[in-house]
Amino acid sequence: MHRPVLLDEVIAHLGPGEGMTLVDGTAGAGGHTAALARRVGATGRVIGLDRDPAMLALARAATAGLPVTLVHSPYSAIREVLDELGIAEVHGIVLDLGLSSDQLAWADRGFSFATDGPLDMRFDSGGDPDRPPGPTAAELVATLPEAELARVFFEYGEERFSRRIARRILEVRRAEPIRTTRQLAELVRRSIPGKFRHGPIDPATRVFQALRIAVNEELDHLDATLKALPDVLAPGGRAAIISFHSLEDRRVKWAFRNDPRLAVLTKKPVTATAQEVSVNPRARSAKLRVAERCPNSNQAGTPSPIPS
Known part of the structure; x- marks a missing residue:
């Protein structure tokens, strides 16, 4: 069974509240999505995206009765999805870039040996x-x-x-x-x-x-999303991204640091506690970085090239 990684830390940094509109770009089995939806209340909304229809089926069960809209889409299409839903900007975005335990367990998918x-x-x-x-x-x-x-x-x-x-x-x-x-x-x-x-x-x-x-094409999707994030975040809105290897973490770190529209809130990545790792070993390599959309910055920045 999939356990959402760094759930308490994501909630603490995004600060979901009544009436907020949030996006979970990697809805997966619905762990983060459901937790956020319970905090935005009936007047709020969480948009959950996922590329995997089988994971969306799990998310649908986990979020039943909650203010959640699930969409079959890669997170790199976040701008297009929000436009179709008539949403100009959101208060927070979370991405968990890791592979779900459910996906690993399904032998017919070929993710695990x-x-x-x-x-x-x-x-x-x-x-x-x-x-x-x-x-x-x-x-x-x-x-x-x-x-x-x-x-x-x-x-x-x-x-x-x-x-x-x-x-x-x-x-x-x-x-x-x-x-x-x-x-x-x-x-x-x-x-x-x-x-x-x-x-x-x-x-x-x-x-x-x-x-x-x-x-x-995971890194291409991530690069496109990092470029689009500031445009879909409301002023003061936050993006929380959990990565599991250096290729992802390096991109997130540089995108957050080099875009003048964003202010980095985590000087060092947040990692799982020993207690979480003991019950969820996959959290051992998780790194959470968070950035906030600057209130008065409307011009697109020119990030430095991501180091190889």
Whole structure:
């Protein structure tokens, strides 16, 4: 069962109150969405977005009877969604960029190698004619050139043995297709030098992260959203973003610091307490950063390039 990460901290920083309009850009199973909705009351509203229809079904159950509007959409389309709903600006936005425990548990989605399943990894596998489904992880593994596979593993997974793994994939796929999570995980483990196979995390973790990011174009969606945030926040409105790895956290930090329309409220990222980690281990790597829309700043800033 999915537990919303850093829930108390998000509530404390966003300060949801009666009559407010808020956005949960990653509604997921509805944990953050429901908690915010209970605090905005009948006169308020929470807009919950998610790319995954299966997660929206869970969110619908979790938010039944609450002032919540759920929309099947990526959070990068927040401006378009609000325009369609006739909302000019909101009082707060939360994004939890982590993968849900529910998604990891569904073997047929291919996000985890804990159980064997098809190598899919798409958040949205279709159903919306305006957003046709992209390639699966299996299709990327089957078609990308060796150099491009190595780049994906290195840039999105920060995998030091990216070239070795990419070379091994090409050798294997010439003989048989790589279609399941177990096939790929075992191939990655065999590609890592022996003394590096027994660290604190499974060697396949970084490759799975990289493929998921590539399949869902996660960093592109995040960059677009960070650029749009100040335009949808009311003066004094706040954005709270929870990231789980350095690629995300670095982008959030630089976007918040380099846009003159925003004031950073968290000089250092907020992390989970030992108590939360003990009951929800996935919170261990979570980092929360919060920024506030400056009251008198209406001109778009020119952020510095995000460091690689």
